[in-house]
Amino acid sequence: MTTIEIEKLNYRRNLKTILKDVSLSLEGDKIIGLLGENGAGKTTLMRLIAGTAKNASGTIAIKDDTEADTKKALVSYSNPLGGFAPNTPISKVVAFYEKVYPDFDQAKYQQLADFLQLDESLKLAALSKGTREKLVISLTLARQTSVYLLDEPFSGIDSMSRKKIINSILKWKPAEAIMIISDHYVSEIATILDEVVIIKDQTVVAHKDADEIREEFGLGIEAYYEGLYEEGVTHDEI
Amino acid sequence: MEFNDKVPIYYQIKTVIYDQIIAGERQPGEKLPAVRQLAVSLTVNVNTVQRALSEMIAEGAIVSKRGKGNFVTEDTQVIETIKTQLITEHLSNLYEQLHRLNIDDQDIINALVTYIERRGNSDDNH
Numbered sequence: 286m287t288t289i290e291i292e293k294l295n296y297r298r299n300l301k302t303i304l305k306d307v308s309l310s311l312e313g314d315k316i317i318g319l320l321g322e323n324g325a326g327k328t329t330l331m332r333l334i335a336g337t338a339k340n341a342s343g344t345i346a347i348k349d350d351t352e353a354d355t356k357k358a359l360v361s362y363s364n365p366l367g368g369f370a371p372n373t374p375i376s377k378v379v380a381f382y383e384k385v386y387p388d389f390d391q392a393k394y395q396q397l398a399d400f401l402q403l404d405e406s407l408k409l410a411a412l413s414k415g416t417r418e419k420l421v422i423s424l425t426l427a428r429q430t431s432v433y434l435l436d437e438p439f440s441g442i443d444s445m446s447r448k449k450i451i452n453s454i455l456k457w458k459p460a461e462a463i464m465i466i467s468d469h470y471v472s473e474i475a476t477i478l479d480e481v482v483i484i485k486d487q488t489v490v491a492h493k494d495a496d497e498i499r500e501e502f503g504l505g506i507e508a509y510y511e512g513l514y515e516e517g518v519t520h521d522e523i
Numbered sequence: 524m525e526f527n528d529k530v531p532i533y534y535q536i537k538t539v540i541y542d543q544i545i546a547g548e549r550q551p552g553e554k555l556p557a558v559r560q561l562a563v564s565l566t567v568n569v570n571t572v573q574r575a576l577s578e579m580i581a582e583g584a585i586v587s588k589r590g591k592g593n594f595v596t597e598d599t600q601v602i603e604t605i606k607t608q609l610i611t612e613h614l615s616n617l618y619e620q621l622h623r624l625n626i627d628d629q630d631i632i633n634a635l636v637t638y639i640e641r642r643g644n645s646d647d648n649h
Binding site for chain 1 (some may be wrong): 528530532536562566567568570574
């Protein structure tokens with residue numbers, strides 16, 4: 286079973302607190318929504334789990350493993366492809382992934398690319414926002430790992446692309462893996478979530494089962510999330 | 524399909540499948556699609572589908588056969604019971620709403636009969 290145990294995580298950058306006292310325990314084969322406003326710390330938390338951000342105090346254990354290098358092999362993190370030159374064709378990006386990640390499954394990538402209708406010959410610069418995100422999702426899911434981190438895969442994407450991406454997640458997420466999807470607009474992914482984790486004021490303020498929120502409070506996920514954000518204005522905002 | 528985000532998704536999945544069974548769209552003994560396939564076609568989580576199916580298995584409407592998949596029960600008695608429950612549920616909602624308006628039982632029956640007659644006529648005209 287996949288587990289992620291985060292204990293007393295604190296992270297500062299340039300004298301600014303990004304995350305404080307984050308403790309979180311995730312387990313099983315779930316899809317978890319990581320919700321919070323822009324700047325709440327969602328991306329930082331993902332980068333810390335993925336091991337691409339370092340020097341935080343506290344511990345993050347994936348399958349009881351806390352070593353940065355072995356942890357990296359357990360996590361597939363959606364990379365915005367910022368390191369590639371704009372004129373790189375998709376085929377070159379795929380070749381790079383194959384070379385760098387031993388767990389990259391070429392056949393699975395092909396299934397995803399076919400399903401999402403990606404044209405291998407196109408250059409990165411020529412891709413629309415939606416197509417670029419489809420490529421990112423295909424590359425991320427084509428790796429065979431225990432944890433998948435998708436950082437705002439739906440921001441600025443048309444509804445048809447969004448539906449296709451959601452379907453590809455449901456089809457190709459390995460049964461035993463944990464997936465964390467961050468978003469600040471909840472309703473588009475609410476039906477596919479097992480649990481939600483809400484980040485506010487640099488820390489985790491709620492971690493709940495999605496259907497429990499509906500059952501206990503008679504609220505939609507979005508209303509519950511917004512309710513938490515409205516509760517008590519912090520001093521920073523005054 | 525469109526889900527109501529205020530109602531547990533597993534419960535809505537149960538309702539959809541029960542409606543299909545009662546309407547005869549899924550026949551007794553018919554095999555259900557695989558869990559992941561159901562999840563994709565409903566755009567919901569695999570675990571949520573599993574929870575809905577587990578409850579339906581516990582209620583006897585679905586039979587799980589090891590290694591073969593999930594099937595609609597062949598026990599028509601069970602299907603009849605579910606149908607009765609569903610009708611009762613819809614009627615009790617209707618009854619409570621009308622009763623709250625101080626409409627007496629005979630008037631409710633009369634109104635219902637009149638409504639069904641008119642509805643039948645107007646549907647025939649289409």
